[in-house]
Amino acid sequence: MSIHQPPDDWFQAPHGPERVWIGLALAWCLILFLMMPYWHFRGKQNSTGEAYRTTPAEFAERVNRFIDANKVGEENGVPLVEPAPGSDIYLAAQMWRWYPALKLKKDQTYRLHVSSLDVQHGFSLQPMNMNFQILPGYDHVLTVTPTQSGDYLIICNEFCGINHHLMTGRIRVEG
Amino acid sequence: MSDPKLVDRLERERDTEPGDHKMPGTVVLTALLLLCFVVYYFANWKALADVWHVR
Amino acid sequence: MTSLALPVGNFRTGEARTCDTTGLPVCLHAQRFIKLNAVCAVVALLVGAIGAILLGLTRWPAVHLLPADWYYRVLTLHGINMLIFWIIFLEIAILYFAGTTLLKTRLASTKLAWTSFLLMAVGAVLTNITILQGTADVMMTSYAPLQAHSNFYLGMILFAVGALLGVGNFFACVWIARRDKTYQGSMPLVAFGALAAAIIAVVAILHGAIALVPTWLWSLGLMDAPDAGWYRLLWWGIGHQSQQINVCAMVSTWYLLATLTVGAKPLNQLVCRSAFVLYVLFINIASAHHLLVDPGVSAGWKIWNTSYAMYLAVLASMIHGFTVPAAVEVAQRKKGHDRGLFGWLVKAPWANPGFSAFFLSLIIFGFIGGITGVTLGTQQINIIAHNTLRIPGHFHATVVGGTSLAFMGLCYYVVPLIFRREYAARALCRLQPYLFGIGIVLVSIGMSFAGSYGVPRRHWDVEFSGAPFAKGFDSGAHVMLGLMGIGAVLAFVGLLTFILLTVHAVFLGKRNEGRAMTAW
Amino acid sequence: MHDPQRPVPPLQRLMDNPWLLLLLGVAIPFLSYTAWGWISMMTMAKATLP
Numbered sequence: 196m197s198i199h200q201p202p203d204d205w206f207q208a209p210h211g212p213e214r215v216w217i218g219l220a221l222a223w224c225l226i227l228f229l230m231m232p233y234w235h236f237r238g239k240q241n242s243t244g245e246a247y248r249t250t251p252a253e254f255a256e257r258v259n260r261f262i263d264a265n266k267v268g269e270e271n272g273v274p275l276v277e278p279a280p281g282s283d284i285y286l287a288a289q290m291w292r293w294y295p296a297l298k299l300k301k302d303q304t305y306r307l308h309v310s311s312l313d314v315q316h317g318f319s320l321q322p323m324n325m326n327f328q329i330l331p332g333y334d335h336v337l338t339v340t341p342t343q344s345g346d347y348l349i350i351c352n353e354f355c356g357i358n359h360h361l362m363t364g365r366i367r368v369e370g
Numbered sequence: 371m372s373d374p375k376l377v378d379r380l381e382r383e384r385d386t387e388p389g390d391h392k393m394p395g396t397v398v399l400t401a402l403l404l405l406c407f408v409v410y411y412f413a414n415w416k417a418l419a420d421v422w423h424v425r
Numbered sequence: 426m427t428s429l430a431l432p433v434g435n436f437r438t439g440e441a442r443t444c445d446t447t448g449l450p451v452c453l454h455a456q457r458f459i460k461l462n463a464v465c466a467v468v469a470l471l472v473g474a475i476g477a478i479l480l481g482l483t484r485w486p487a488v489h490l491l492p493a494d495w496y497y498r499v500l501t502l503h504g505i506n507m508l509i510f511w512i513i514f515l516e517i518a519i520l521y522f523a524g525t526t527l528l529k530t531r532l533a534s535t536k537l538a539w540t541s542f543l544l545m546a547v548g549a550v551l552t553n554i555t556i557l558q559g560t561a562d563v564m565m566t567s568y569a570p571l572q573a574h575s576n577f578y579l580g581m582i583l584f585a586v587g588a589l590l591g592v593g594n595f596f597a598c599v600w601i602a603r604r605d606k607t608y609q610g611s612m613p614l615v616a617f618g619a620l621a622a623a624i625i626a627v628v629a630i631l632h633g634a635i636a637l638v639p640t641w642l643w644s645l646g647l648m649d650a651p652d653a654g655w656y657r658l659l660w661w662g663i664g665h666q667s668q669q670i671n672v673c674a675m676v677s678t679w680y681l682l683a684t685l686t687v688g689a690k691p692l693n694q695l696v697c698r699s700a701f702v703l704y705v706l707f708i709n710i711a712s713a714h715h716l717l718v719d720p721g722v723s724a725g726w727k728i729w730n731t732s733y734a735m736y737l738a739v740l741a742s743m744i745h746g747f748t749v750p751a752a753v754e755v756a757q758r759k760k761g762h763d764r765g766l767f768g769w770l771v772k773a774p775w776a777n778p779g780f781s782a783f784f785l786s787l788i789i790f791g792f793i794g795g796i797t798g799v800t801l802g803t804q805q806i807n808i809i810a811h812n813t814l815r816i817p818g819h820f821h822a823t824v825v826g827g828t829s830l831a832f833m834g835l836c837y838y839v840v841p842l843i844f845r846r847e848y849a850a851r852a853l854c855r856l857q858p859y860l861f862g863i864g865i866v867l868v869s870i871g872m873s874f875a876g877s878y879g880v881p882r883r884h885w886d887v888e889f890s891g892a893p894f895a896k897g898f899d900s901g902a903h904v905m906l907g908l909m910g911i912g913a914v915l916a917f918v919g920l921l922t923f924i925l926l927t928v929h930a931v932f933l934g935k936r937n938e939g940r941a942m943t944a945w
Numbered sequence: 946m947h948d949p950q951r952p953v954p955p956l957q958r959l960m961d962n963p964w965l966l967l968l969l970g971v972a973i974p975f976l977s978y979t980a981w982g983w984i985s986m987m988t989m990a991k992a993t994l995p
Contacts, residue, residue: 197614197680197691198449198527205611205694206957212397213692213747220743223404224736227799230415231728234805239423241805244727246720247992254992271893292893304423308992314571315653317812317881321896324879325421326811328719330653331570334992335720340423348896350889352812352881354564355571357493360886363894391692392758395766396751403746407796414806417877421809599963611961620963624970631971632979658982662974698960705966709974713982721986730978 242327247334251312254287254334261285262295270296270365283308286349286364288316288329290356293349293364301370304340317353320366326352344370434529435605441531446842446941447685454532455525459843461542462518462591463836467927469510469549470829474920476503481868481913486887486906493885497562500883502553504565508824509584509667510549515832516622516674517541517591522843523619523677524598529607533597537590544587552580564883566664569640569656578641582634585663589630592623614691614698615684618677621701622670628709629670632662654721665712668820671828672742673704675786678831679749682783685838686774686945687760689752697748703741707733714802718811727804739799746791753784777945782834782858789862790827793869794819812883815876822869825916830862833923840927841942846934851945854926861919867912871905878902 209217235241261276261284268275274295278284280303287294289312299305309318311331318327323343329335349364432443432450441450476499482490491499525532532538554576555561561573599620602608612620636659642648680697683689691697713730716722733739757769764771774780797819801810810816837854841847848854880887880902887902889895937943959965 197684197689198447199613200608201611201614201694203610204951206954207693207695209693209696211391212393213696213751216397216400216747217696217740217744219404220740220747223407223743224740227411227736227739227803228732231732231804234415235724235728238419238805240418240421240808241425241724242718242808243425243724244718244720244722245425246989248989249992273893296894311653315568315657319812319879319881320422321879322899323421324809324813324877325424326718326808326813328657328716328811330657330720332652333654333720333989338425342422348894350881350884352884353568354497354883357497357562359497360493360884360889361892363889363892365894391751391755393751393754395769396747396754398766399750400743400747403791403796406792407799410796411800411803414800414803414809418806418809424808596963596967611957617960620966621970624967627967628971628974652986654986655983658979658986662979666974695956699956702960702966705970706973709970710978712974713978716982721989722982723985726981726985730982 242337245336245338247336249310249332249334251310251331254285254310255312257308258285258287258294266295267298273365275365275367278305281305286318287312288318288351288362289313291351291358291362293351293362296365296367298367298369299341301341301344301368304338307337307339309335309337314355315353316351316355316362319350319352321348321350323347328353341366341368344368432529434531434607435601436531444526444842445937445939449526450529451843452525452531454535454538455521456843458532458538458542459518459521459839462514462521462545463839463843464931465546465549466511466514466518467924469506469514470920471924472553473503473506473511474917474924476500476506477920478913478917481910481917483885484906485910485913486903488910489886494559494562496885497564497883498556498559501562501564502556505552505556507829508565512671512824512828513584513588513667514545516626516670517545517588518839519674519677519835520591520595520619520623523616524595527613527616527619528598528602530598530602530605533594533601537594537597541587541590541594544583544590546587548580548582548584548587550580551576551583555580566660567640568660569643569653570650572644575641575644578637578644582637582641585630585633585637588626592626592630595619595623611694614694615677615681617698618673618680618701621705622673622677624705625666625669625673625709629663629666632659632666636660636663654719657716657719658722661712661715665715666709668824669704669708669711671824672708673701675790675828675831676701676745676749678835679745679783679787680752682779682831682834682838683749683753683756686777686780686783687753687756689756692748692751692755696744700741700744700748703737706737708738708741711738711802714807717802717804717807724804731802731804736799742795746787746795749787774945776855778854778858779834779837779945781855782830782837782862785858785862786827786831786834789822789830789866789869793866793873794823794827797873798823810876812881813876814872814880814882817882818869818871818873818876821865821872826862826865826869830858830865833858833861836923836927837945838942840930840934841937844931844934845936845938846930847937847943848926848930849934850926853922857919857922857926859919860922861916864912864914864916864919868909868916869912871907871909871912875902875905875909878905880906
């Protein structure tokens with residue numbers, strides 16, 4: 196009885212359908228367990244959480260130097276930057292903008308450094324729907340390879356103050 | 371449960387008499403759950419495989 | 426009223442009564458605190474419910490009710506009242522019940538219970554006032570370095586300390602029950618589930634203290650801002666753990682309601698108890714799934730912890746997902762409802778709101794909440810889910826469709842048995858779990874699929890009007906958000922019905938002292 | 946009420962011991978989640994910003 200003390204000999208192995216179900220559930224949990232290590236080694240989408248300690252001031256300086264070296268224009272008031280394929284590229288999250296706008300080449304790999312200059316932000320690439328957490332003090336490195344060309348929107352999906360919904364940015368991928 | 375005697379009776383009864391219970395309905399229900407689980411889970415891996423590569 | 430003979434147990438004269446319906450002993454001190462905590466829980470539920478409808482109507486793009494500042498304010502209010510205050514007040518009430526009635530012991534300390542209750546109540550009021558004053562628009566998570574007024578953190582700390590004292594009282598009850606041998610060997614299954622919830626609560630509240638005390642000092646200007654990553658790690662140590670308390674309390678409630686409504690008994694105590702032990706040992710490390718796309722924590726840490734150390738806690742939930750309906754099926758078949766595969770289910774007491782709430786909770790939690798939760802908590806899949814509406818889609822199926830609905834079912838017994846008042850408008854009571862259940866299913870499904878389109882959570886305007894770069898979401902996402910809005914209206918009506926019926930029953934319901942409660 | 950002839954299995958002993966469960970229930974998540982996560986964050990290298 197669930198609300199009374201159980202009989203003395205309650206310690207009994209399960210049997211019948213209950214036993215079968217436990218076996219099945221255990222097998223399924225093993226499959227679930229193996230999927231993550233499997234994808235870690237064989238899959239193409241893994242955020243390993245590679246990160247380095249930094250400060251907002253240091254990171255802002257690096258972003259500005261990156262913009263100065265690679266700027267090719269401006270889009271909606273935001274500098275547009277075209278870095279060399281394979282290079283380290285920088286993106287700052289700040290109340291309430293993603294800075295700068297990036298122009299990348301399809302099927303080329305970049306080391307994208309993202310950090311916040313103030314509070315926590317969420318990097319959300321749309322309509323691709325890829326999401327990463329961006330923290331101040333953490334240089335979050337994403338080694339990305341855009342596999343489709345087109346114009347992509349970066350939105351912020353971590354609440355960061357009243358104008359959170361205005362915080363958008365651009366990644367343009369050319370084929 | 372308005373009958374107080376029911377509780378007394380239940381309390382005196384043993385928990386489980388091995389082997390005398392049938393639960394085919396539950397087996398079907400949980401099998402359905404496992405099926406939905408497998409489908410939804412692997413559909414998500416499929417969706418993930420379509421996005422940009424990232425390490 | 427109170428039976429002449431003192432109930433079995435270690436009660437002193439005049440300290441306990443025998444329940445007229447179940448024959449179980451009820452400690453009168455514990456009864457008072459069950460009532461006080463349950464009343465506060467329902468008040469928090471009402472505050473959260475008003476928030477819920479305002480939010481639902483704002484995120485339904487066709488309505489878009491609130492302005493941005495009030496949207497975030499109400500979202501903070503809704504999250505904290507629903508996920509923390511409503512749930513934890515009721516859980517402390519459950520611990521008073523399980524720690525005394527089921528263990529046949531008296532309440533360990535009335536003073537401790539008063540201190541606990543007052544701290545929780547003051548903390549809850551202080552936090553809510555601070556939010557409504559507009560100085561704490563930081564969401565429930567209050568991620569540092571986004572800062573709220575210091576009273577917000579102080580209120581949360583007071584509440585957490587109060588809850589910890591309530592949990593301490595439960596452990597003290599277990600202590601004196603063992604000392605006085607009011608139970609021997611193994612405690613009843615529902616009490617064991619409550620014990621599991623209490624252990625998890627200790628883990629949660631300790632993390633809350635480590636996260637919030639430095640944050641409070643920072644908000645007073647006495648310390649530097651806590652590190653953002655460190656804060657997330659510690660905060661989720663309370664943020665998700667508190668939801669694991671829900672899971673344990675909900676599963677215990679399932680077993681309890683299965684017994685009360687159809688006389689179901691656990692098939693195998695070893696299986697049920699093992700599943701609770703798996704929760705105690707492993708479910709708490711699962712909080713790591715909030716940090717799956719975070720910088721700074723290693724892949725090894727993420728995989729080990731989110732696999733719940735080989736998904737042992739998922740296994741536990743899958744076990745409960747079998748044993749609970751199986752117990753119902755066996756009990757029903759014994760009563761002669763033995764036709765075909767599902768005759769037992771068709772003939773179940775669907776007009777008893779205790780049963781319908783319990784069984785709908787089981788189905789919603791398992792089929793929607795459980796499946797989505799495990800999937801979202803997979804390290805790599807989290808990339809396409811983190812901070813999208815898929816996350817609230819998931820937890821509205823677990824915490825709302827699962828836990829809250831089960832707790833509503835519980836209230837249909839707590840009010841007659843503890844407050845000893847009968848619900849009026851019985852037809853409406855019978856309807857209520859369905860109204861709420863269907864509403865919340867629509868909310869969950871709408872949110873989940875809108876999130877699959879990439880729609881973010883905690884976001885006032887998914888059209889991004891006025892932003893430098895803007896492109897709204899597909900029409901499919903809007904259909905899903907509409908579904909969510911309709912579901913929110915239905916669920917709100919169901920919730921308000923529950924609150925009104927319960928408040929009416931508690932204060933004006935017909936007394937049933939001296940006789941068994943009117944059967945549902 | 947327990948039959949002294951029947952030895953109590955170790956797993957049942959664990960389940961019947963709330964204090965041991967409390968100890969393990971607090972220690973395991975603290976070591977696996979909190980301490981390990983904390984160490985992981987503290988040992989993070991400094992960014993080499995040229």
